[in-house]
Amino acid sequence: MGSAAQRAAFEELRERLRAGTVPGKRERLASAILPLDEALGGGFPTGTLTTLEGPALGHWALAARLLAQATRRGLAAVIDSGALYPPDLAAAGVVLERLLVVSANAPLITARAADALLRSRTCSVIALDAPPLRSMLWTRLAALAHKSNVLLLVVTPQPSCELAAIAEMRLRCEHVKGEELHLRIRHESVRVRCIR
């Protein structure tokens, strides 16, 4: 096989990895933000550990959109470290009656609560602020998310190396001016860049 053919094969493989799809099986959860859903091929894939990163304030706004979609048809959960503001969730369309709020103020308790929620398979989306955990725990949570077909959303300004390595999809929210592609989240122009 010539080098041109090799390059073409590698390029095709890279595109497939970038798309991040398992042929034919993955469901998608739409965020109701059209450009974002189009860029992601229909929405956020379920059964994945997805991170919302970056210094911008759009993380929880985006998570609230996904929680709103999830609570429309079933239960969702948030593991709260004390920063949750329910009126904003309600304004984003989250059905609060179907949202479990689990208080956890220590990393290990957060991990165990996430573990219990994933194993129960009762919630379609689980959102949490990223605690500092070892890669073993992140691997376990990612595997459980995949097995339970649950979207595990981890919100963090800057992910740890372990989390960055384990996450199947990473979205970075940044404040940008004058960009071609911009999305309005909470009345601010932000750019959502899909890293993986």
Add this chain to the structure above:
Amino acid sequence: MHTLTSLPSLLLCVLADAEQSASLWEAMLDALDDVSPLVDDARTGLAYLDMRGMPGEPHEWMAHVRTCLAPFAAPLSIGAAADKFTAYAAARRSGDTICSPGDEARFLAPLSIDLLDIDERLRERLRMLGVTTLGDLARLPHGPFVRRFGVQAAQWHAAARGEDRTPFLPRAQRIVIEAASFGEGRVEEEAQLFFALRLVLARLCADLERCGRRIGALELTLELEDGTECRSEIPVASPSAQEKVLGDIVRAKLTGATFPCAIVGLRVRAMQTEEGGEEMPIFPTVDADPRSVAVLLARLEALTGETPQRARTRAAHALERRFWYEPWKL
């Protein structure tokens, strides 16, 4: 020729002189079960006991009532008679008063009409007519009296003559469903405890199924080797009688719990029982299986020490007052 005679029925009226809370009164009614199985809870602070067929004499029954209610330290008045109104009138007199069957009219005659449940305005009208005692009222002609004062006057007239026919309505007996295991060895490991628990829960759920009931909570009592007891009430998110669901919930509660010494006894009691079997909604409002949610809530409570919560919002000026949390329920 044989003559059928019925045993004379005697009612005890127990009147608690001081204000009682509802929960305290319930406890007092439960204590009165020891005197007679038929207890009519007329209102908080007033109960009637049907002593038909009970051995002993009225003064012995009254002493027994005082003994049973002594722990509550409530001032009591007790009366005995063949009908409810006369027993009530006897209780309103000082001392333990007994009115013999057949003597009701003579017993009631000198008593004031204030004993009857009559509107103040009507009572004043009767006084103006010279009717101040039950004897005066009993002597009034029945027909004109009822026509003048209405249908309820017939009941007053009958009560004043000692012929009160108000029915005796016994309160429903509480069913206590529990299962226990004692004296079958010591338990020092979690696996042994869960095994014993499974057996006890199986018996409890079989009893619930027979009664056609389900429960909203479990009371779990563990007796330790040093004689102490650990008791806890475990709520069930969605009332159930399924052994697996209740077992998972109790296991979630006990996982990781430690005790100072070995466990030698185990009791599980059904609480918040209600009629009905397993709830199966035809059109479920949420996708999640209620049983899985119930087990999840128990696990999360065991892990975090707090019940998972549901947020609520309201209009307010201050940001922090625009929301609050309440325990999450299905």
